[in-house]
Amino acid sequence: MADRLILHGMNSPNVTKVLLMLEECGLAYETRHVAVFKQEQFDPAFLALNPLGKVPVLEDSRLGLPIAESGSIMLWLGEREGRFLPAGQPARAEVMHWLMVQMANYGPLLGQLNHFRLVLRPGTEPYAEARYAAAAERLYRLLDERLASREWIAGGDYSIADMAMHPWSYYLEAHGFDPAAHPALVRWRERIAARPAVQRAQARSHEDFSEVANRTRKAATREDLDRFFGRTEQVPAADFTAVVEQ
Numbered sequence: 039m040a041d042r043l044i045l046h047g048m049n050s051p052n053v054t055k056v057l058l059m060l061e062e063c064g065l066a067y068e069t070r071h072v073a074v075f076k077q078e079q080f081d082p083a084f085l086a087l088n089p090l091g092k093v094p095v096l097e098d099s100r101l102g103l104p105i106a107e108s109g110s111i112m113l114w115l116g117e118r119e120g121r122f123l124p125a126g127q128p129a130r131a132e133v134m135h136w137l138m139v140q141m142a143n144y145g146p147l148l149g150q151l152n153h154f155r156l157v158l159r160p161g162t163e164p165y166a167e168a169r170y171a172a173a174a175e176r177l178y179r180l181l182d183e184r185l186a187s188r189e190w191i192a193g194g195d196y197s198i199a200d201m202a203m204h205p206w207s208y209y210l211e212a213h214g215f216d217p218a219a220h221p222a223l224v225r226w227r228e229r230i231a232a233r234p235a236v237q238r239a240q241a242r243s244h245e246d247f248s249e250v251a252n253r254t255r256k257a258a259t260r261e262d263l264d265r266f267f268g269r270t271e272q273v274p275a276a277d278f279t280a281v282v283e284q
């Protein structure tokens with residue numbers, strides 16, 4: 039029986055990473071749109087696939103169990119296909135290292151800056167915005183410096199480390215940073231964007247995962263948004279004075 043792959047997702051960077059890998063490997067796959075602004079990630083059927091209630095999730099008949107977390111999905115596909123994840127060391131360790139750097143830092147910290155700089159009205163949370171802007175500045179700088187002396191992030195060739203980083207690199211301008219000050223990052227971003235598989239992945243994301251009709255963020259109720267942004271409980275105001283003085 040033919041393999042069956044189903045990607046559950048939305049139009050977002052963590053899902054686009056997986057689309058990049060599926061397209062680079064030339065795999066056939068189906069998609070299921072999860073309308074997160076209408077709380078579909080909390081449907082019992084979806085929570086059975088990923089109890090954390092987040093996309094992407096990949097179902098692969100060859101594996102027999104659903105996998106969440108974009109990084110682990112990419113590692114699985116790299117092993118499955120024997121591509122974009124080097125077999126030999128130290129290239130394999132280097133690719134894994136940079137995949138983890140992306141997963142542990144770029145996704146979460148740039149995601150927080152999205153929230154405090156792009157989602158909230160500017161100036162609402164100056165401490166949080168400044169904290170994550172400083173983290174983002176350091177991360178964009180790190181990437182630019184790394185790419186100044188190499189074509190790809192790790193392992194010598196285009197890999198899942200590049201694919202994981204690429205969709206997030208487009209927040210550079212939206213986050214208020216100057217692309218001219220990050221020339222190596224921009225050149226790398228353009229090299230990847232020119233790949234036919236990347237263009238196919240972006241088209242597929244747009245076609246399959248665009249929020250449509252009454253499933254868009256605009257159609258979200260206050261309750262939908264509160265649940266999406268984790269505002270269901272009152273978050274107490276923080277005073278760090280005592281911690282600093284200790």
Ligand SMILES: N[C@@H](CCC(=O)N[C@@H](CS)C(=O)NCC(=O)O)C(=O)O
Nearest residue numbers: 050052074079092093094107108266
């Ligand atoms: N570390 C996870 C992050 C997944 C994640 O945050 N997904 C977002 C979309 S990009 C989501 O499902 N949000 C819905 C929610 O948090 O309710 C990964 O890389 O897969």
